[in-house]
Amino acid sequence: MNSLPVENNKISRVKIFAFLISQARIRLFPLKLYFNCYSFYNTQERHLHLKLSLLHCASLSVRMLKIPPHQVAGHKAGNGKLGPLVDESGRFYKPLQGDERGSNELKFYTSFSSDTRIPEHISKFFPTFYGTQLIEASDGSGLKPHLVLQDLSIGRVNPSIVDIKMGSRTWAPEASEEYIQKCLKKDRETSSLPLGFRLSGIQIYGNKESGYWKPERTSMQNLSAEKLKTILKKFVSSNTSRDMNLQPDCAFAATVYGGSTGILSQLLELKAWFEDQTMYHFYSCSILMSFEKELALEGKNPGGQIKLIDFAHVIEGKGVIDHNFLGGLCSLIKFISEILTALIEHITEVVPSVNGVN
Numbered sequence: 001m002n003s004l005p006v007e008n009n010k011i012s013r014v015k016i017f018a019f020l021i022s023q024a025r026i027r028l029f030p031l032k033l034y035f036n037c038y039s040f041y042n043t044q045e046r047h048l049h050l051k052l053s054l055l056h057c058a059s060l061s062v063r064m065l066k067i068p069p070h071q072v073a074g075h076k077a078g079n080g081k082l083g084p085l086v087d088e089s090g091r092f093y094k095p096l097q098g099d100e101r102g103s104n105e106l107k108f109y110t111s112f113s114s115d116t117r118i119p120e121h122i123s124k125f126f127p128t129f130y131g132t133q134l135i136e137a138s139d140g141s142g143l144k145p146h147l148v149l150q151d152l153s154i155g156r157v158n159p160s161i162v163d164i165k166m167g168s169r170t171w172a173p174e175a176s177e178e179y180i181q182k183c184l185k186k187d188r189e190t191s192s193l194p195l196g197f198r199l200s201g202i203q204i205y206g207n208k209e210s211g212y213w214k215p216e217r218t219s220m221q222n223l224s225a226e227k228l229k230t231i232l233k234k235f236v237s238s239n240t241s242r243d244m245n246l247q248p249d250c251a252f253a254a255t256v257y258g259g260s261t262g263i264l265s266q267l268l269e270l271k272a273w274f275e276d277q278t279m280y281h282f283y284s285c286s287i288l289m290s291f292e293k294e295l296a297l298e299g300k301n302p303g304g305q306i307k308l309i310d311f312a313h314v315i316e317g318k319g320v321i322d323h324n325f326l327g328g329l330c331s332l333i334k335f336i337s338e339i340l341t342a343l344i345e346h347i348t349e350v351v352p353s354v355n356g357v358n
């Protein structure tokens with residue numbers, strides 16, 4: 001788009017007035033304005049009009065930024081802290097951390113989003129990357145660069161979400177000795193080392209009355225295999241958030257974890273790629289698992305999905321399989337498969353006796 005050459009193209013006061021009026025009614029979609037309104041504008045004036053309208057809309061959307069309502073882990077905005085923000089159009093703004101974590105995550109998104117070697121059935125597991133943008137930081141420190149990502153919770157009303165930090169080891173070989181020691185300690189003290197992943201944060205929707213069950217994050221990180229399986233069962237159970245201490249009934253396991261489009265199927269698709277790809281090593285990356293329980297309650301598809309997030313510690317794979325991530329993924333798949341197998345065994349035990357066969 002060319003900018004308006006002032007000498008050749010004087011804009012009359014009437015036109016400027018008309019433009020200002022249109023700005024007062026700016027809720028109209030700018031393209032509609034561009035094509036339908038003010039036919040007395042010439043092309044260059046219309047281009048200028050469109051540019052200003054878009055700028056105005058951008059500033060409106062910036063004003064509507066808010067703290068993500070469904071964030072379960074990581075650095076959080078609020079109380080003067082720096083954290084991600086979302087807008088109503090479905091964008092998630094993650095502040096670029098000032099050190100190499102920020103530059104590394106930006107490097108990853110830039111390279112991955114234009115990497116033609118990534119098949120579409122794999123890129124769908126990653127948030128869409130829209131570049132970076134300077135926006136007012138949540139800690140009040142002024143304009144700061146943010147990664148602009150697809151908001152994975154957009155359209156969800158009451159999502160159940162779990163952030164699963166993958167791998168027995170959460171540090172990349174290039175990290176500083178101090179950082180390695182910090183991570184080593186945490187990996188040893190949590191389920192990361194023995195089980196290949198840890199639950200970084202979780203929220204489980206109960207029902208309208210009881211709302212969410214959102215336990216203290218640290219209480220979810222060092223679970224034994226048995227307790228971890230119970231949490232993954234609770235995730236897909238009909239228990240309200242007040243009766244989470246009761247035995248989970250796995251009422252929605254089949255529709256959320258099972259089926260041809262369910263979470264297990266998606267995990268297996270991801271595993272097949274990890275068994276082959278040697279381009280990246282995803283240290284400290286998370287799988288975000290979510291679904292909408294109310295849809296399951298209504299007998300509809302609850303939209304179980306997995307997405308990969310947090311790429312601050314991703315490094316080049318240099319032709320080597322990412323055994324660290326793959327090991328964690330196989331372990332997670334085993335947990336979910338066992339939950340589904342137990343469900344099938346339970347049904348085959350119960351159904352014949354109901355029919356009087358046994």
Ligand SMILES: Nc1ncnc2c1ncn2[C@@H]1O[C@H](COP(=O)(O)OP(=O)(O)OP(=O)(O)O)[C@@H](O)[C@H]1O
Nearest residue numbers: 071072073074075092127149150151152153163310
């Ligand atoms: N694209 C996204 N859309 C919606 N929610 C997201 C998105 N990315 C992250 N989140 C939410 O934010 C949380 C933290 O994300 P992320 O791990 O990227 O942040 P972080 O501050 O780097 O975390 P950490 O401190 O663990 O390194 C996730 O658990 C999830 O709830």
Ligand SMILES: O=P(O)(O)O[C@@H]1[C@H](O)[C@H](O)[C@@H](OP(=O)(O)O)[C@H](OP(=O)(O)O)[C@H]1O
Nearest residue numbers: 073074101165170198199200217221284312
């Ligand atoms: O070292 P970094 O890159 O700055 O970020 C930390 C890292 O992602 C840890 O894995 C995370 O622990 P979790 O397993 O709890 O997510 C920790 O959260 P914490 O500060 O809340 O412990 C983060 O601060």
